[in-house]
Amino acid sequence: MKKVNLNPKYHSLFNSPSRYHICTGGRGSGKSFAVNTFLVLLTYEQGHKILFTRYTMTSASMSIIPEFLEKLELMGIGEHFTVTKTEIINNLTGSSIFFSGIKTASGDQTAKLKSIQGVTTFVLDEAEELTDEESFDKIDYSVRATGKQNRCILILNPTTKEHWIYQRFFQNRGIADGHLGDSENINYIHTTYLDNKEHLSESFVAQVEDMRERRPDKYKHQILGGWLDRAEGVVFTHWRIGEFDEEQDTIFGLDFGFSTDPSALTEIAIDKTRKIIWIREHFYKAGMSTSNIFEMCRRIAGKQLIVCDNSEPRLISELKTKGLNITPTIKKKGSILTGIALMQDYDMVVDKGSINLIKEFNNYAWKLKGSIPIDNWNHGIDGSRYAIQYLLTRSVPKGMYVIR
Numbered sequence: 457m458k459k460v461n462l463n464p465k466y467h468s469l470f471n472s473p474s475r476y477h478i479c480t481g482g483r484g485s486g487k488s489f490a491v492n493t494f495l496v497l498l499t500y501e502q503g504h505k506i507l508f509t510r511y512t513m514t515s516a517s518m519s520i521i522p523e524f525l526e527k528l529e530l531m532g533i534g535e536h537f538t539v540t541k542t543e544i545i546n547n548l549t550g551s552s553i554f555f556s557g558i559k560t561a562s563g564d565q566t567a568k569l570k571s572i573q574g575v576t577t578f579v580l581d582e583a584e585e586l587t588d589e590e591s592f593d594k595i596d597y598s599v600r601a602t603g604k605q606n607r608c609i610l611i612l613n614p615t616t617k618e619h620w621i622y623q624r625f626f627q628n629r630g631i632a633d634g635h636l637g638d639s640e641n642i643n644y645i646h647t648t649y650l651d652n653k654e655h656l657s658e659s660f661v662a663q664v665e666d667m668r669e670r671r672p673d674k675y676k677h678q679i680l681g682g683w684l685d686r687a688e689g690v691v692f693t694h695w696r697i698g699e700f701d702e703e704q705d706t707i708f709g710l711d712f713g714f715s716t717d718p719s720a721l722t723e724i725a726i727d728k729t730r731k732i733i734w735i736r737e738h739f740y741k742a743g744m745s746t747s748n749i750f751e752m753c754r755r756i757a758g759k760q761l762i763v764c765d766n767s768e769p770r771l772i773s774e775l776k777t778k779g780l781n782i783t784p785t786i787k788k789k790g791s792i793l794t795g796i797a798l799m800q801d802y803d804m805v806v807d808k809g810s811i812n813l814i815k816e817f818n819n820y821a822w823k824l825k826g827s828i829p830i831d832n833w834n835h836g837i838d839g840s841r842y843a844i845q846y847l848l849t850r851s852v853p854k855g856m857y858v859i860r
Contacts, residue, residue: 457531457533458530458531458532460493460497462490462493462494463490463647465636465645465646465647465651466479466490466493466494466645466647468637468638468643469491469494469609469643469645473605474642474643475607475642476607476608476610476625476642476643477607477608477610477643477645478621478644478645479609479610479611479645480612480613480614480644480645480646480681481613481646481647481648481681482613482649482677482678482680483678483679484648484652484664484679485647485648485649485651485652485681486651486652486655487645487647488611489527489655490647491579491609491611492523492527493527493531495553495577495579496524496527496531496533498551499537499544499546499549499551499552499553500546500548501551502549502550502551503549503550503551503576503601503603503604504549504551504552504577504604505552505575505601506551506553506554506576506577506578506579507554507569507575507577507578507595507599508520508553508579508581509555509556509557509558509578509579510557510558510581510582510585511558511585512557512559512585513555513558516541516555516557517541517542520581521541521544524539528544536548542554542555542556543555554572556568556569558586558595566594566595567594569595570594570595570597570598571598572598574601575598575599575601576601576604576605576606576607577607577608577609578596578599578608578609579608579611580608580609580610580611582611582613583610583611583612583621584612584613584614584619587619587620587832588716589624590716596608613678613681614633614677614681614684615683615687616683616685616686616818616819618818618819625642629642631644633683634646634681634682646681647681648680648681649661649679664679667679674688686818687819687820687821688821689822690817690819690821691796691800691820691821691829692796692799692800692804692820694800694803694804695803695805695806695817696803696804696805697806697814698806698807699805700723700725700734700807701725701732701734701805704726704727706723706724706725706760707723707725707760707761707762707763707846707847708722708723708724708757708760708761708762708763709723709762709764709838709841709842710749710762710764710765710782710842711835711838711839711842712749712764712768712771713744713835714742716742717835718740718812719739719741719742719835720737720739720740720835720836720839721737721739721752721757721762721839722738722810722813722836722840722843723756723757724840724843724847726844726847726848731801731803732802732803733802733803733805734804735804735805735806735807735813736807736810737807737812737813737836738752738756739752739756740835740836746771746774749771749775750778753780753782754778757780757781759781760781761782761783761846762781762782763782763783763785763842763843763845764782764783764784764839764842765785765838765839765842766784766785769784772784783846785842785845791845792829792841793827795844795845796829796841798845798848799841799844804817810836812835813836813837815833816833816834816835816836820832820833820834820837
């Protein structure tokens with residue numbers, strides 16, 4: 457085996473007794489290289505089964521496994537391993553690294569992954585992409601092999617402070633950005649390109665140092681790996697937290713959730729003259745039954761109009777039969793972008809008590825600028841958009857929002 461120069465900050469992966477290892481850093485920080493090197497070396501101990509995941513991993517043999525193969529060759533140990541489409545096995549010890557996405561073309565794999573027996577180390581790469589803390593917990597709880605130290609390693613580029621990783625491992629524990637060392641069963645490792653300069657090209661270093669001068673905010677987040685108060689590339693920028701205008705006529709928007717996604721009811725008021733939209737969250741809850749949704753909507757909206765998601769016609773029919781004044785939104789090609797454009801043309805005031813909506817507005821961002829928003833952080837926003845599109849694209853006389 458050739459000598460491996462591992463960043464000293466990552467030596468704690470070997471030495472720390474902690475279960476959780478939070479590896480953060482910006483671009484060029486070498487965090488993935490260091491963790492993957494550690495995992496290869498860990499397979500030289502007998503009895504290890506390492507589960508390596510990403511939120512999305514359509515084909516390990518086409519994505520992550522080639523990275524590991526290159527590492528094995530660089531270390532001069534390729535002959536020690538057998539490689540399949542989903543696994544790398546150390547022939548000397550029998551220890552292995554098994555690769556899988558949490559979400560694949562076949563659907564959510566959480567149930568399958570948590571049932572794998574004998575896992576000693578669980579790795580979540582690109583952990584910022586997993587926004588569902590419950591999926592992490594299910595796999596985490598299954599890592600309980602005996603006779604070996606159990607580890608859960610998260611590798612990520614920090615995103616916003618609304619992310620469950622920040623709130624769980626940093627905010628709730630009083631841990632600052634860039635913290636190093638062990639605290640309450642958690643080992644924190646943070647690196648930047650400054651820790652990895654010897655492995656970076658001169659052009660990359662020049663590029664990021666130019667960014668430091670021109671865009672210090674972007675440099676702090678993308679290069680130094682700092683957590684953001686608000687996501688980069690957010691869809692809505694002209695909004696503020698304030699008081700709902702009780703003098704305006706209102707309408708309601710409803711987005712239906714499923715087992716893990718919340719159903720969200722919001723109330724909308726619009727002043728077309730002053731170009732202001734007020735939005736107020738009323739409920740935002742996962743796992744609601746039809747009866748729960750009806751009772752909550754009846755109590756809050758009464759006879760007022762509710763514009764809802766059109767993807768559940770049976771549910772809408774049942775809610776109508778029960779007595780709600782509810783109508784489905786009209787979805788056409790490009791309707792999401794049309795609705796976003798309508799909302800962007802107004803100043804928006806989000807009621808100060810709308811905690812989940814505020815989080816959504818801080819995190820709902822473009823996947824592809826101006827063409828595709830992320831399909832996340834949007835449950836309350838989607839319901840609001842249905843109602844706003846209804847009001848701004850139809851001629852609705854004043855006072856017609858209520859059944860007389």
